[in-house]
Amino acid sequence: MDADLALAARLAADLDGAFRALVTAHQDRLYTIALRLLGDHRDAEEVAQDAFVRAYRAMADYDAERIRELRLRPWLASIVVNLSRNRRRRLDERTPPLQLEPIVDAGGDAAFPDRGATPHERAARRETVRTLAAALADLPPGPRAAVVLRHVDGLSVTETAAALDRPEGTVKAQVSRGLAALRLQLAHDPDLAAHRRELTA
Amino acid sequence: MTARRPSGAAAAAPDIDLDLESALAGLTVPAPETLALATLVAVGLADRCAELPSPLGPIVVAWNGRGISWVDRAGDPDAFGARFERVVGRPVHRAEAVPADLARAVAARLAGDRRIRIKLDLRGRTEFETAVLMKALEIPRGEVRPYGWIAAEIGRPKAVRAVGTALAHNPVPLVVPCHRVVRSDGSIGQYSLGGPSAKRTILAAEGLDPASLEAGARAGIRFLGSDTTHVVCLPTCHNAKRITPQHRVPFRSLAAADAAGYRACRECRPAAGSRAIAA
Numbered sequence: 001m002d003a004d005l006a007l008a009a010r011l012a013a014d015l016d017g018a019f020r021a022l023v024t025a026h027q028d029r030l031y032t033i034a035l036r037l038l039g040d041h042r043d044a045e046e047v048a049q050d051a052f053v054r055a056y057r058a059m060a061d062y063d064a065e066r067i068r069e070l071r072l073r074p075w076l077a078s079i080v081v082n083l084s085r086n087r088r089r090r091l092d093e094r095t096p097p098l099q100l101e102p103i104v105d106a107g108g109d110a111a112f113p114d115r116g117a118t119p120h121e122r123a124a125r126r127e128t129v130r131t132l133a134a135a136l137a138d139l140p141p142g143p144r145a146a147v148v149l150r151h152v153d154g155l156s157v158t159e160t161a162a163a164l165d166r167p168e169g170t171v172k173a174q175v176s177r178g179l180a181a182l183r184l185q186l187a188h189d190p191d192l193a194a195h196r197r198e199l200t201a
Numbered sequence: 202m203t204a205r206r207p208s209g210a211a212a213a214a215p216d217i218d219l220d221l222e223s224a225l226a227g228l229t230v231p232a233p234e235t236l237a238l239a240t241l242v243a244v245g246l247a248d249r250c251a252e253l254p255s256p257l258g259p260i261v262v263a264w265n266g267r268g269i270s271w272v273d274r275a276g277d278p279d280a281f282g283a284r285f286e287r288v289v290g291r292p293v294h295r296a297e298a299v300p301a302d303l304a305r306a307v308a309a310r311l312a313g314d315r316r317i318r319i320k321l322d323l324r325g326r327t328e329f330e331t332a333v334l335m336k337a338l339e340i341p342r343g344e345v346r347p348y349g350w351i352a353a354e355i356g357r358p359k360a361v362r363a364v365g366t367a368l369a370h371n372p373v374p375l376v377v378p379c380h381r382v383v384r385s386d387g388s389i390g391q392y393s394l395g396g397p398s399a400k401r402t403i404l405a406a407e408g409l410d411p412a413s414l415e416a417g418a419r420a421g422i423r424f425l426g427s428d429t430t431h432v433v434c435l436p437t438c439h440n441a442k443r444i445t446p447q448h449r450v451p452f453r454s455l456a457a458a459d460a461a462g463y464r465a466c467r468e469c470r471p472a473a474g475s476r477a478i479a480a
Contacts, residue, residue, distance in 0.1 A: 019246055023237050031232035045233055049240045053266070056244040132224050151225035183221060 004072045012067035015059055023052055026072065029153050030080050036148045037084040039137045047087055051079040074155060077163040081145055088141075135185040143178030150175045238294060242266060245322060248289070249296040250281070253307055255375055256406035257399055262376075263293050264303060268320030272373045274394060289325070289372075310376055313342025313407070321373055329357065333367040340381040343408040344437040344469070347385040354470070361385065369393050380404060387418025387436070409437060417451075424452040424471055426463045433458040438469035 007025060010018035030051055035044035055076060059067050136144060136152075149160040150171070160175075161168040241247035243266040250263040252275050261281055263271035271285055271293075278295060285293040299307070309317040315338070323331050332355040340346050348364045357363070368379040374394040380403045384390040389411060392400035401411040417436055425441040426433040428448050433455070434441035452458040455471060465472040 016246055019244065020237075020241060023240050027232040027236050027240075028229060031236060032229045035230055036228060041233070045236055045239075048232060048236055049243060052240040053243045128224060129228060133228060136225075136228070147225065151222055152228045154226060179221065182225075186221065 008068050008070050008072055011059060011070075012064040015056070015067070019056060022055070022072070026076055027052075029073075030076055033077060033080045033148055033153055034084050036133065036136055036152050037081065037145060038088060039133070043087060043091075047080060047083045050083050051076065054079050054083070071159070071162070073153075074159040074163040077149055077153060077155060077159075078165065081149070081163060085141070085145075131186065131189050132182070135182050135189075138185065139178050139181055143174045143181065146171050146174035147178035147182070151179075242294075245270075245324070246291065248285070248291055248293040250285070250293050251296045251299045253299055253304055255311060256403050257375070257395065260375065262299055262303070262307065263289075264299070265291075265322060267322040267324070269303065269307070269373050269376055270322040272375055272394075307376060310378075315339070315341065319376065321376070323372070326367075326372075329355075329360070329363065330367040330370070333364050334371060334373075334377045334379075337368065337371075337377050337379050337382055340378055341439065342378070342381075344435075344439065345381050345383045345404065345409065345414070346435065346469070347387070348382055348390070349385040350435070350470075351382060353472075365391070375403070381407075383414075387423060388415055420451075421453045422451040424455060424458055426450040426452055426458055426461070431463050432466050433463040433471060434466040435469040435471045438466055438471075440466050440468060 003025070007018065007022060011022060027048065030048040031044055034047040034051070035041065038044055038047065059070075062070075136147065139147065145164055146160060149155045149163055150157065155163060157168055157171055157175075161171045164171060166174075238247060242249055245265040245267040248263045248265045248270050250261050250271070252259045252261050254260075257274060259275035261271075261273050261275045261278075262269060263285060271289065273281060273284075275281075282293050282295075285291075298304070306317050306319040310319055321334075323334065326334065333351055336351045336354050348368075349358070349361045351368075352358050352361045352364045364382075368382055369391060371377050371379040371393060374380065374392075380392055380394070380400050382390070389397050389400055389404075391397065404411050404414075414437070422436065424433050425436050425438075425444060426449075427444040428450050432440065433452060450461075450463075452461075452463075455465070458465075
C-alpha cells in the first residue's frame, strides 16, 4: 500500500516517467483479474492492456492532486472489471448460446512455479487450479467479480466495494455466496477430493 | 496474506475453508511478457519499427499508439535504434512488420492520396514546427512549393529560414512530404533523407522533372500565367501544367503578373510568400 502511495506521487509528478513502474507493479494482478473474469488468455491480455491505456489517459486529464489521491489498487481493478464486463457482453452477443460455456484456461504451470515439488505434486496442483478456475467461471457475474477481487487479488472488503461500486454489505454477501458455491462444487469434484485427502494424509 | 475464514462455517471443515481461500490466492498468473511492451507502445512511451518499401529504397518506419514517430532510410538496425533513442528519448523495438493499416496509409500517402488518414506522433515539436509540417502535408504529389509559401500560409511570412530548419528536422520524411518544398528561387534545396540527389529522385518518382524545374528557376521564371484565364500559378501547380504552350506566360514576379492584370490561382495561392504583391 505504501508502495502504491509513493507510486501515485511519482505519477502525479511525472506521468510519463513513472508509468512504466505502474505497469511493472500492477500487470500481473490486472492480467489475473481479467483472466479469472473472462477465462481466456488472449482476451485477458487485451483487457489488461486496455485498462492500462485507459488509466494513462485518465491520469493525463487529472491534475496532480487527483492522481496523488488515487488508490491505485482498487482504481485499476475497477477499470479491469468494467472492461471485462463490456467484453463479456460483446462476446455474449456475438456467440450463439450453445457455445457459451466459458473457455477456461487456468494458466498451467505459471500459477505454481514450485520447482521443488515432484511431478506428481505439480500435476495435482495444476489440476486444483484448473478445477478451481472452472468453478469460479461458473459463478454468476456478481459473486465471481467479488470473489476474484477479494480473494484472488486480495483486496480488502472496502477496496472491493470501491472497485465494484457496490455497498460493502452487498460485497460481503456476494463473496460469501460465491465461496459457498465454490465449496459446494469442489466438494463434489472427485479429483480434488482425492487431492485433498493426499495433502492431509 | 492472512487467510480469512467465513464466519459460521457450520458444514464445511475449517481446513477446507482455509484451503479454498489460499487456493484462490494461488490463482494469480504472471502477465505475459508481451503485455508491458504492448502497453507502453499503446500509450506512446515506447515504439516499434519495421521496414517498408519507398521510391528511395527500403525505409524504416517507427510508430506507437499515437502514430508514426520516425521515418528513415533503412540501414544498420542497431545504429537506427541507438539514434532513435538518442534523438527521441524512447526505446524502439523491432517488429516483424508494419501493421497493415499503417502500411496501407503510408503507401497511399506516398502514392499521393492526401485523403487517407494517417496518425503522426509529433510530440516534441514546437507549435511552429507542427504548423510547418501540417502545411507541407497539403502539397500535392507532383508539385512543389517554396519555403516562403509555407511561411506565408502559416501566417509567419518572415520565418522562411525557420521553415527550412523545421523541415530539415522533419521526423517523418516522405510521409510528411518535405521533399516537395524547394528554395524560394526555385532551386531544389536541401533534403534530410539523403541530400539533394535523393530529393531529385523522389520528386522524379512523383512525376516532376527536376532538371526542367531547375532550368526554369535559373531562367528566373517563378510563376506561370495563362493568357486566356489571366490566372497566375506556381510553375508546378496542376493548373499551370494544363496551360498549353502557346498560352503560357512566364513571370519573374507576382508584381509583374499583377501589373499585367493576372489574379493568383486559388489552389496554389502564389500570392503567399511573395513580398512584391500585396493581397
